[in-house]
Every structure is written in structure tokens, then in C-alpha cells.
Amino acid sequence: MTDVLTAAQMRAVEQAAIQSGEALGLELMERAGRGVVEAIFEEWPELAKTSGKACVLCGPGNNGGDGFVIARLLQEWGWNVDVVLYGDPQKLPSDARKNFERWDRVNTTNIRSIVSGSAADDSLPFTPDIDLLIDGLFGTGLTxxxxxxxxxxxxxxxxxxxQENGTRVVAIDIPSGLCADSGRVLGAAIAADLTVTFHDRKLGHVIGDGPANCGVVRTKSIGLNRENDDQVVKLVSQANIKPGKKKTDHKYSHGHALVFSGAxxxxxxxxLAARGALRMGAGLVTLAVPPSAQLEVAAHATAIMLKPVKEAADLTEALSDERLNALCLGPGLGIERARGLVPAALEAKRATVLDADALTTFADDSFTLFSLLHEDCVLTPHGGEFARLFPDIFEALTAAPSRGPAYSKVDATRNAAKRAGCVVLFKGPDTIIAAPDGRCAINSAHYERAAPWLATAGSGDVLAGFITGLLARGFDPMQAAEMAAWLHxxxxxxxxxxxxxxxxxxxLPTVFKKLDI
Structure with a gap:
């Protein structure tokens, strides 16, 4: 999986490289600037064949230092470049100041300094005829x-x-105004057409408002190394998808999932959930239905079996069959039915997915639910269900941020998983999956993986079934949730x-064939 870093984690990587002698700060700044220029010409090859006009906005930190490098490189390419510095050049960090001085020595008429950056400044620092506007104001350092x-x-x-002028906006690391750790907007945020980041993507590129403001995101290497750390957030990818059982196995070795139906x-x-579990490869899938719904379900089910389960006693009897190794409760279950069946299901200590009504049932008594949960559970709330189960965490997540790093969906999901004592999958285009031990992954449906048509009734029920099918096949809860979300x-x-x-x-068969599994 690809790592997704916080601003602090990225700074630690850079500092470790500098302190070990692996690279000088000035050298890293040069590599970053070259990476941005490379990315610009890769994204828009036509710009490499012309002498255009650029305006580079440099902030008071090292992001501004990257901007001076970019300005110099574009000028060397033959571009007409203006630079605007927000801040006092004498207060720039050492490496940034050296790049400022290198620019200023030969471009005294091509630089303007705005020390205050206040609204009293009478003009914006660009003209309608520029081809490139480079945002090097704040980057990941915005607080x-x-x-x-x-x-x-x-x-x-x-x-x-x-947009009307055809000006391309390029952000260095992350658009100014966007919190690099949460993807949340602090005050206001510049919208980029291209964002060039370094070493690894940052959390703010893939969660919150990040995807709506970053445009295309390109990651450039600046020659750094970092040790593996299971507390670093991962971006779920095809590399997560494992074939599981061998082709010579039989249906009973692929598990038996029990999915609970409503009235x-x-x-x-x-x-829908049962069909998802079956297609995902569970050897057998049974729908636990109240007697009143048997005929209705039988009219629609063929490969899926039926078992009458009216109340907790019926469930206890059904679970005497130890081959039933994965349970799914919630989709269309109904509040009253969930109230009776969920505790009995959790007492059986089987791998269990709780979704929809199974979560809403405990909105006013989450303590009882948390006391019953075990490490083989997966909770799959959407925003409303998350708010009902974890009201204080959700309040922190939705409060308007006044400073950065802002509280993020990653923070919220990790805290929820720790409180619940099991894996939590917080649904959305930026689905976050967290385990109680702090492991966390993001399944992003943005950029090249955008699928807005997934916002359709019942898609979450299918996701619950996908997870259940993988649990039945023997995958652990974190792995099952990650794989199911990506395949979804x-x-x-x-x-x-x-x-x-x-x-x-x-x-699923088409996707599996494409993946050769």
C-alpha cells in the first residue's frame, strides 16, 4: 500500500535525512523545485515548447523557497517570470533566504514583496495574461x-x-488554505489545477475538501528514505487484494455467511448483502428471515439458502452450527428486530459486520453495544450513523476549524475504533478504515478512481455483504474491510x-478476472 503522511511525518523524514547527512536542506529544495517544473511540463507538454509568462507566489516559509527555485528554473527555460514574496525576506528560513537572494541578485525588477498581506494591499499579484500561477504561499505548514x-x-x-483567462494554477505540496492533515479548509483555499507533492501524498490530498481543491495530484521523489511504520496511514490499492483460498478448496472451506433479513x-x-457475500466467494450464504418473510425471500433467492429466525432463541439454535463463521446484521433489519438479535449474535463471538439498523438501534445506548463488541467485529457507519454512535467525536469532526492541523476524518475513525474495540469503516468517497491498535487505511474514490454513480440506494448494503463474504473466507477484519472497500x-x-x-x-467476476485472481 501507498503511505499517506501528515505534515509532521513529512517534516520528520526531511529532518532525519538532513541530520544523517543524506541530503542538505538546500539540495532537497532544489529537487522539489525541479520536480514541480517536471510535473508541469508532463501535465501540459505544450508549455515546454513555448516561452510563457508565470507568476510565482512565495510564502514566508520553505514552501516559498521551493517557489524561488521554480521561478529560476522557468526563467532558465525561457519564461517571463514575476515573483511575489509574502513576508520579509530577512525573516525567511535559511535555505529559502539563499534561494531568494539567488533570484534577487539578477531579478531586482521582477520581485515584489508584500510584508503584511493585508486586505489593504490594492491589487492582486497577477495579470490576466499569465499562463502559470504558482502557489508557494503556505503548503503543508499552514496553521x-x-x-x-x-x-x-x-x-x-x-x-x-x-479559468476564463486559461491560467493554470499549480500548488506546491498542497493548495494554500487547505489543511494538509485533514483536507479541511482553513478560512479559504486556492483551487489548483495541478498539485505537486513530494515523497508521498499527504492526508489532505485524499480526504475532506482536498480532492475538490487539488486538481490533479502528482508525487515527485526527492530522494528520501523512510522506515516502515504501521501507524502511518495507508492508501488502499490493488496491492491489498489477495486471492485467499486455493482453487482446489471446496465450498465448506470458503466459509458460511449468515445474513439477517428484516420483515x-x-x-x-x-x-443485496447476501448476494454480495456470495459473489465475494463465501462458500455458502444463508438468509436468516422471520417466518413472515420466507415466501417473499424464497421468490428471489436461488443459490442463497433460507433459515427461519424470528427471535434470539432461534438465532442461538442456528449458531450451534459452528460452520456459520460470519454474520451480517443491519441492512433492512428493523430497529426492534435488531434490538433482540444483535446481542445474541455478538455473544456467539463470530466474525460480525454491523451496519445500518444494527447501529442505529444503539444510538441512545452505545455503551451497551461497545460492551458486547469483540475484536472480530466490523462497524460500517455512514455519517449519520457515525454521529449517532459517536456524537462527541462527530461534533469535533464537524466543528469549524480555527487552526491547523485540524481534526480529521482519520482522527475521528481512529478514536471510534479505539472506543469500540473493533474495526470501524467510516463510509464516504473518502472511506476511512481503522483498527483499535491505530492501524488506519483510506479507500479514496477520487481522482482517477472517482465513481460518483456509487451514491445509489443499497450500495452500502452490498459493501456490508462484501466484507461478510471475505470474513467468511477467513480474512481478518481489517484486511476484509480494506479489500471490500477497494473492490466496491x-x-x-x-x-x-x-x-x-x-x-x-x-x-465482481469481471473485476476478479482483470486482477487475475
Whole structure:
């Protein structure tokens, strides 16, 4: 998996390299600047064949130092470059100041310094004829709201003008105004067409408002090494997808999933989950249905078996069959039915997915739920369900940030998993999966993996079934949640627009064939 770093983790990597003698700070700055220029010409090859006009905005930190390197390299390429420094050049960090001085020695008429950055400054530092606007103002170092004259670049009118003029906006590391750790906007945020980051992506590129403001994200190596750390957040990728059982295995070695259905007229969600578990490779899948719903479910189920389960005593009897090794409760289950069945299911200590009604049932008594949960559980809340189960955590997540690093969805999910004592999968385009021990992964449905048509009724029920199917096959909860979330998006991308939830399980064979598993 790809690592996704916080700003502090990235600084630690850089400092370790400098302190060990692996690289000088000035050298890292030069590599970063060259990486940005390379990325610009890779993204827009036509710009490498012309002498355009650029305006480079340099901030008061090392991000500004990168900006001076970029300005020099573009000028060497034949571009007409203006530089605007926000701050006092004498207060720049040492390496940034050296790059400022290198520029200033030969470009005394091509640099303007705005010390205050206040709204009193009478003009924005660009003209309509520029081809490139380089945002090197704050990057990952932003800790306070983005305001002043430069924040006008974030308003709707200016964004529209830049687009109308054909000006490409390039952010160094992350657009100014965006918190690198949470993807949340601090005050206002510049919208980039291209964001060039270094070593690894940052959390803010893939969660929160990051994807809406970063444009295309390109990662450039600056020659750093870092030791593996299981507390670093991972980005779920194809590398997570494992084949599992051998081809010579039989259905009983692929597990037996039990999916709980609601009453008559409300069985669709459970049927979607069951179909998802079956397509995911569970050897057998049984729907536990109340007697009143048996005929309805039987009319729709073929490969999926049925078992009448009306109340907790029936469930206890059913679970005497130890081959039932994975349970799914919640989709369409109903509040009253969930209240009776969830405690009995959790007492059996089988791998269990709790979704939808199984979570909402305990909104006013989450302490009881948490006392019953065990390490083989996976909770799959969407935003509303998360708010009901973890109201204080959700309040912190949705509070308007006044400083950075802001509280993030990663922080919220990690805290929820620790409190619940099991894996929590917090759904959304930026799905976060966390375990109680602090391991955390992001399944991002943004950029090249965007699948907005996945926002359709029942898709979450299918995801619950996918996880259940993998648990039945013997994958551990964290691995099952990561794989299911990634495959869920891949199925949506495979089908394309027009997707409905029923289509998702039917895309799995195509996706598996593509992955050669």
C-alpha cells in the first residue's frame, strides 16, 4: 500500500535525512523545485515548447523557497517570470533566504514583496495574461486561517477569472488554505489545477475538501528514505487484494455467511448483502428471515439458502452450527428486530459486520453495544450513523476549524475504533478504515478512481455483504474491510454511470478476472 503522511511525518523524514547527512536542506529544495517544473511540463507538454509568462507566489516559509527555485528554473527555460514574496525576506528560513537572494541578485525588477498581506494591499499579484500561477504561499505548514490579499485568489470571482483567462494554477505540496492533515479548509483555499507533492501524498490530498481543491495530484521523489511504520496511514490499492483460498478448496472451506433479513416488504437490503457475500466467494450464504418473510425471500433467492429466525432463541439454535463463521446484521433489519438479535449474535463471538439498523438501534445506548463488541467485529457507519454512535467525536469532526492541523476524518475513525474495540469503516468517497491498535487505511474514490454513480440506494448494503463474504473466507477484519472497500469502488468503475446496487455484485467476476485472481 501507498503511505499517506501528515505534515509532521513529512517534516520528520526531511529532518532525519538532513541530520544523517543524506541530503542538505538546500539540495532537497532544489529537487522539489525541479520536480514541480517536471510535473508541469508532463501535465501540459505544450508549455515546454513555448516561452510563457508565470507568476510565482512565495510564502514566508520553505514552501516559498521551493517557489524561488521554480521561478529560476522557468526563467532558465525561457519564461517571463514575476515573483511575489509574502513576508520579509530577512525573516525567511535559511535555505529559502539563499534561494531568494539567488533570484534577487539578477531579478531586482521582477520581485515584489508584500510584508503584511493585508486586505489593504490594492491589487492582486497577477495579470490576466499569465499562463502559470504558482502557489508557494503556505503548503503543508499552514496553521492559521488563510486570509489577506492572497486569499482573494480563493474567491469565486477570481477563480472564474483565472479559468476564463486559461491560467493554470499549480500548488506546491498542497493548495494554500487547505489543511494538509485533514483536507479541511482553513478560512479559504486556492483551487489548483495541478498539485505537486513530494515523497508521498499527504492526508489532505485524499480526504475532506482536498480532492475538490487539488486538481490533479502528482508525487515527485526527492530522494528520501523512510522506515516502515504501521501507524502511518495507508492508501488502499490493488496491492491489498489477495486471492485467499486455493482453487482446489471446496465450498465448506470458503466459509458460511449468515445474513439477517428484516420483515416482509423490507428484505431487499439483506438480499443485496447476501448476494454480495456470495459473489465475494463465501462458500455458502444463508438468509436468516422471520417466518413472515420466507415466501417473499424464497421468490428471489436461488443459490442463497433460507433459515427461519424470528427471535434470539432461534438465532442461538442456528449458531450451534459452528460452520456459520460470519454474520451480517443491519441492512433492512428493523430497529426492534435488531434490538433482540444483535446481542445474541455478538455473544456467539463470530466474525460480525454491523451496519445500518444494527447501529442505529444503539444510538441512545452505545455503551451497551461497545460492551458486547469483540475484536472480530466490523462497524460500517455512514455519517449519520457515525454521529449517532459517536456524537462527541462527530461534533469535533464537524466543528469549524480555527487552526491547523485540524481534526480529521482519520482522527475521528481512529478514536471510534479505539472506543469500540473493533474495526470501524467510516463510509464516504473518502472511506476511512481503522483498527483499535491505530492501524488506519483510506479507500479514496477520487481522482482517477472517482465513481460518483456509487451514491445509489443499497450500495452500502452490498459493501456490508462484501466484507461478510471475505470474513467468511477467513480474512481478518481489517484486511476484509480494506479489500471490500477497494473492490466496491472497482465494481462501480467497471460498470460505469447508470449503476444500481444490484449491479455491484455482478461486476465482481469481471473485476476478479482483470486482477487475475
Amino acid at each position: 492559521r486561517p488563510f486570509e489577506g490579499v492572497f486569499s482573494r485568489l480563493a474567491n469565486t470571482k477570481t477563480k472564474a477569472a483565472l 416482509a416488504g423490507k428484505t431487499g437490503a439483506a438480499r 469502488v472497482e465494481c462501480a468503475r467497471s460498470f460505469g454511470p447508470g449503476l444500481i446496487a444490484e449491479d455491484l455484485p455482478e461486476q
